[in-house]
Amino acid sequence: MIRVLQIVTYMGRGGLETMIMNYYRNIDRNKVQFDFLVHRQEEADYDKEIxxxxxxxYRMPMLNPFSKSYFNALDFFFKTHMYDIVHSHLDCMSAYPLKIAKKNGVKIRIAHSHNKSQDKNLKYPIxxxxxxxxxxYATHLFSCGKEAGDWMFNGKPYTILNNAIDAMIYxxxxxxxxxxxxxxxxxxxxxxxxxxxxxxxxxxxGFIIDVFNEIYKKNNKAKLILVGTGNGQQEIINKVNNLGLTDNVLFLGNRSxxxxxxxxxxxxxxxxxxEGLPLSIIEAQAAGLPCVxxxxxxxxxxxxxxxxxxxxxxxxxxxxNKIIEAAQIEKKDTYDEIVASGFDIKNNANKLQNFYTSFCYGE
Known part of the structure; x- marks a missing residue:
């Protein structure tokens, strides 16, 4: 059995983490097992399932490209844990763990792009x-889609790995x-x-709330469901309260x-x-929803x-108005369309499994 090290920030219920779990659940774990190198100390949503x-x-300090102690911790990890394959999902920052993996003789080092840009904050130039x-430092480049791959890898060849889902459950x-x-x-x-x-x-x-406020003015029976958590949640809650929409906006947090x-x-x-190629849009289409x-x-x-x-x-x-118009489209079963589009997890998991095993078993 091959053990593949997935390198992430943490395994919360975000899009890329859910994508990894979709693959993890559907590979043959007698042939390929996933381990996780995370950069947070607290337990995350998917930890128990993993x-x-x-x-x-395995837990690392928060990633800091200027921290000697961070690189020492990485170096010690790779000296004491032997992997033939590491698969990094840290977008731009994948260079740093892959550098240390290369130093310690890891043969297959994958960098995976999940976005076509980054937030324009103080960390952006870095x-x-x-x-x-x-x-x-990477031997192979993966991307969730063309725009994400073109942006991240600057003309280098890469492989697209679909953000696939279990279409049946949606x-x-x-x-x-x-x-x-x-x-x-x-x-x-x-x-x-x-x-x-x-x-x-x-x-x-913020834009979602502003648009919903306009919808509510046209239809006071409108409700907004928001699934997810994050650092900006309290600011949005305050905005909802200030607009008098408290009874019409449901903050559901993370949901399984x-x-x-x-x-x-x-x-x-x-x-x-x-976005790179958002899993949420694939899921929403699989549920038969019109999407704006x-x-x-x-x-x-x-x-x-x-x-x-x-x-x-x-x-x-x-x-x-466009959202109200879209809602007039009747929801329908789109299962066959999602499967035909290549975004059902079964075939995609087999492709990834074959990629991993080809380096170790010669398949």
Missing amino acids: LSLGGHI KLYSKRLIPK RYNPKIQNEIRNSLDINHSDFVVGHVGRFNPQKNH DVNRVLQAMDVFLFPSLY ISDNVPPECIKTDRVFHYSLEKPLDFWA
Whole structure:
């Protein structure tokens, strides 16, 4: 059996972490096992499941490219844990663990791009510098999509690994829709807009609230479901309260049943500032939902005829009207479309498993 080291920030319920878990659940774990090198000390959402599937979790200090103690900890780890394959999901910062893995003789070193940009904060110049180092230390480059790969790897060849899902568990089901609405105290006649994503600048939650405020002015039976957590959540809660929308916006936090929660929505709103290839959009389409997204989201994520993308420069009222229009599209079973698009997990997991095993078994 091969043990592959997945290098992440932490295994919370974000898009890339959920993608890794989708693959982990569906590979043949008698042939390939995942271990995780994380950069947080606290327990994360998927940790217990990882342990139950036979994985190990190793904890590093927070990644700091200027910290000698961080690199010493990495060096000690790779000297005391032997891996033939490491797979890093740290975007621009993947260069640093891959550098130490190379130093310690790890044969296969994968850098995986999950975004086509980064937040424009104080760390942005460091990230731009760091991403240029990746080809020096990686043996293989993976990306969730074309735009993310082109941005991260600057013309170097890369392999696209789809952000695949178990399409069957997202399949549209009116019975589940009624069950979830009842559990959330949402009436059958309410108009429900939904979003799934971490509360960080990339996901543009402030814009979501502003658009929903316009929707509410047109329909006071409108409800907004927000799934996720993050550092920016309290700011958004305050904004909701200040607009008088407290009773109409549901903050559900992290959920282990996103596949069921999606069933309660009438339309999915996703106005991100940038994305790689968002898992949430694939999931929403698999649930049969019409989706209204920003044109910053790569068009490769559009796998059904029910996704509509618009510029964030358009007025809030424009967005509100387009969301209301999209909700007139009847939800339907899109399972066959998702499978045909190549985003069901079964075949994708086999491809990744074959990639890993080819280096160790010669398959």
